[in-house]
Amino acid sequence: MRGLKTQKKSSSPFSLTDEKFALILIIPIIVFELVLVAYPLAYSFWLSLNDVIFIRRTIKFIGPGNYITTILDPNFLRYLFTTLRMTFDITVLVIFSALGIALLLNETFKGRTLLRMIVLLPWAVSEYCTGVIFRFLYSEQIGFFNSLLMVSGLINKNLLILTPEWAPEFVSIAYAWHYTPLIVFFLLAGLQTVPEDLYRAARVDGAGSIKRFTKVTYPHLRYAIIISLLLASMQAAIATDSIILLTGGGPGIATASLTWHIYELSFRNLVLGMGAAYSYILLVIMFILGSAYFRILFRKRG
Amino acid sequence: MVKIRRVIIYILAILVAIWSIIPVYWFINMSFMTENEVASVPVHFWPQFPTLANYLRMLGYNATATVGNKTVYFLPSGYASAIKSGMVNSTIVAFCITAVTLAIAIPTGYAFGRYKFRAKNKLLFTLLMSRSLPPISIVIPFFMLFQTIDLLGTLSGLIIIYTSITIPLMTWILMGYFATLPIEVERAARVDGCTRLSALRRVVIPMASAGIGTVAILTFLISWNEFLFAWLLNAGTPAQTLPPVFPAMLYHIIDNTGLAAATIISLIPVMAIALVFGRYITRLKIVDPVTTTGG
Numbered sequence: 001m002r003g004l005k006t007q008k009k010s011s012s013p014f015s016l017t018d019e020k021f022a023l024i025l026i027i028p029i030i031v032f033e034l035v036l037v038a039y040p041l042a043y044s045f046w047l048s049l050n051d052v053i054f055i056r057r058t059i060k061f062i063g064p065g066n067y068i069t070t071i072l073d074p075n076f077l078r079y080l081f082t083t084l085r086m087t088f089d090i091t092v093l094v095i096f097s098a099l100g101i102a103l104l105l106n107e108t109f110k111g112r113t114l115l116r117m118i119v120l121l122p123w124a125v126s127e128y129c130t131g132v133i134f135r136f137l138y139s140e141q142i143g144f145f146n147s148l149l150m151v152s153g154l155i156n157k158n159l160l161i162l163t164p165e166w167a168p169e170f171v172s173i174a175y176a177w178h179y180t181p182l183i184v185f186f187l188l189a190g191l192q193t194v195p196e197d198l199y200r201a202a203r204v205d206g207a208g209s210i211k212r213f214t215k216v217t218y219p220h221l222r223y224a225i226i227i228s229l230l231l232a233s234m235q236a237a238i239a240t241d242s243i244i245l246l247t248g249g250g251p252g253i254a255t256a257s258l259t260w261h262i263y264e265l266s267f268r269n270l271v272l273g274m275g276a277a278y279s280y281i282l283l284v285i286m287f288i289l290g291s292a293y294f295r296i297l298f299r300k301r302g
Numbered sequence: 303m304v305k306i307r308r309v310i311i312y313i314l315a316i317l318v319a320i321w322s323i324i325p326v327y328w329f330i331n332m333s334f335m336t337e338n339e340v341a342s343v344p345v346h347f348w349p350q351f352p353t354l355a356n357y358l359r360m361l362g363y364n365a366t367a368t369v370g371n372k373t374v375y376f377l378p379s380g381y382a383s384a385i386k387s388g389m390v391n392s393t394i395v396a397f398c399i400t401a402v403t404l405a406i407a408i409p410t411g412y413a414f415g416r417y418k419f420r421a422k423n424k425l426l427f428t429l430l431m432s433r434s435l436p437p438i439s440i441v442i443p444f445f446m447l448f449q450t451i452d453l454l455g456t457l458s459g460l461i462i463i464y465t466s467i468t469i470p471l472m473t474w475i476l477m478g479y480f481a482t483l484p485i486e487v488e489r490a491a492r493v494d495g496c497t498r499l500s501a502l503r504r505v506v507i508p509m510a511s512a513g514i515g516t517v518a519i520l521t522f523l524i525s526w527n528e529f530l531f532a533w534l535l536n537a538g539t540p541a542q543t544l545p546p547v548f549p550a551m552l553y554h555i556i557d558n559t560g561l562a563a564a565t566i567i568s569l570i571p572v573m574a575i576a577l578v579f580g581r582y583i584t585r586l587k588i589v590d591p592v593t594t595t596g597g
Contacts, residue, residue: 021498022417026425029410029473036466037432040443047443101318109311117580118319124576125326126527129565132548133325136332142558144328147344158343177325185584238436241529245549259438266442267534279439290431298423 041283048276055270066277075253082168083237083257083282089172090179090236095229097176098183103213105184106191123181131245134174138162138246164254167247171255175242179235183228190224191217223296230293237285258282326569332562333357336367336374340558356563360385379560381551385567388544391457395543396525398461403468403521408514411476412502416485433470437530440466448535455539463531468521475520475586479513480506516582523572544568 048067051060070076105116125133137144138161149155162170198216207215240259243249249256249264256264258278266275332340333356334349353367355376362382367374379385413419414426444463445454453459487509491501507514529545537546545568551561576583 018417019419022413022419025409025413026419028406029425029429029469032406032465032469033428033432036462036469037428037435040440040447040466041435043447044439044443047446052446100314104311104314104318107311109308109315111315115315115319116584117577118322120576120580120584121326121573122322124523124572125569126529126545126572128527128529128545128548129569130325132552132561132565133329135552136558136562137325137328141343142332142340142345144324144345147347150344151347177321188584234434238434238438240436240438244530245552259436262436262438262442266438266445272442272446276439276442279436279442282436283439286434286436287431290434291427293434294427294430 044276044279047273048280050273052271052273052276054272059273062273066273067280069274070277070281075256078253079256079258079261082253082255083259086168086172086175086239086255086257087233087236089169090175090239091229091233093172093176094180094183094232094236095225098180098187098228099225101180101184102187102191103217105188119184120181122177123179125178126241127175127178127239128241128245130174130178131242134170134177134242135246138170162247162251164251167251167254171243171246172236174246175236175239178242179232183232186228187221187224190221194220226296227293230289230296234286234289234293237289238282326573329562329565332559333566335559336369337557337559338369356559357567360560360563360567362386379557380555381547381560381564384542384547384550385544385564387540388542388547389567391541392526392543392545395457395460395464396522398457399464399468399525400518400521402461402465403472404514404518406465406469407472407476407517408507409502410473412480412506414473414477415480429470429473432466433474435466437467441531441534444531445535455536455541457541460532460536460541460543463535464525464528467528468524471524472517472521475517476510476513479510479517479586483509512582513586516579516586519575519579520583520586523575526572 047059049061049063049065051062051065052058053060101119105112105119122130136142140146140158140160143158143161145161146155146158149159194217199212202212202216238259239257240263243255243257243260244263247255249260259282262275262278262282265278266272331346331348334352334354335346336351336353336355339346339350351367351369353365353369355365355367355374358365359376359379360382362378364378365376367376414422440463444459448454448459453462483506487505488501491505492498496504526544532543533546533549536542537550547564548561548568551557551564
């Protein structure tokens, strides 16, 4: 990027170079990062090395004790696996449905503008409201899906939808419902960069719609898809609100992800040191995903 | 062939529309029913005797509903005052957070979008990472901290912690937006003797007003929709915003129709904003504004 080249020396007494001006402008964000990000993270790390008893307000230094307890926790791998499973489910659901909807919205048909507005709506519904709403869609007694199945005569007794086996998938569907629109519009922006001539040429050459997608659309969209994959997985890995309101980590610990377990430890059992230790493990995972995302974002531009 | 393609497109469009609307529709449906009708098996797909009673009692009024030829009386819900004060508090927080976020994100976004400087990429990476920090990890140190400095359960505490979500994201978006603006106008202003700061104020910000407006709306939406911090830091205090009302209703009482009405009340502002400003929001590349910056 070129900086502003000034043809004339500024007459102001604060005659600055571009770089100095930029550095002055970013002072607030540096203060912000130090006070609201770096300090809490450092403090949180300090907490993770302590035994924090919230009710008695005592803090006792125990070194890596919390981390050892965490790794020795028989359920630790289960929480990690649940997080990975739901992250995988959500990412797959979001990418495929977003791609399908984006391709649909890229066609010209009557009512397309209306459909665009409708598709955006789930994104305006917050994650916690999504949790509340889907809790009632899935409900055994008064749920939408049970009512639908019963009216269509497929079942005659209400089904339990959130079973220990499949609850993570159903939570993922709810989250994907809320999160898909963002990716739809990102992919749609990517689709609109594909030159129309290429499609015409491919059609003249007799390429079917599948071939047109793999040979023309996909190469143009690959970068957008990779970015969406990383972003969706980063968001999915830290999904919390929907789990809290939809299942509360249940049934049993079927949907207890790392984020849910951090919440449970810190704010139900009030062992904040343990919660902080778990947080740091999650942070490492996020850091790896974030680094990959950043690299791909900037690699394209060299 | 072309005709079949048309038909398939319309069928898919209808399916997508249904899937997007059904969950909210189900709650609207429930909110117009009485508790007895919700309990019927299978639940009706539209209310048999639609009533506004749930909305009225959730907002603290006495209400009546006509079911068949009977009239049923309802008392105001115990959650009415929490809902009303929650809406006021949510609105205050949302406006404050929008102002604070813009004040910091505009200059920073401009600096990132326009200039090259030392350690820029490192700073961008820090910004990106702070955008993807799990809120549940951030809340623990803030909880302890606010406890010590008496900010727990205050609106200012909530505003401070919300900036940790909104500022990195909005800076990131504005950076992409500023980079797309033509540089020539700025240059002309500088030639005419504007200082850098007045060029930013008089030329760049007016040019970017559409982008800044959209970012303001987005900040408002995020603040209104945030749940975890509001719940863990402010639930049960006078500074409680709207979201913490929902887990309380969900876990402590069985009032399905009231819950549905309260949810719809909380969704009305954001739904309206999404419908009116949706076009602008989808035009911003929220996911990847970097692709629009040059060099």
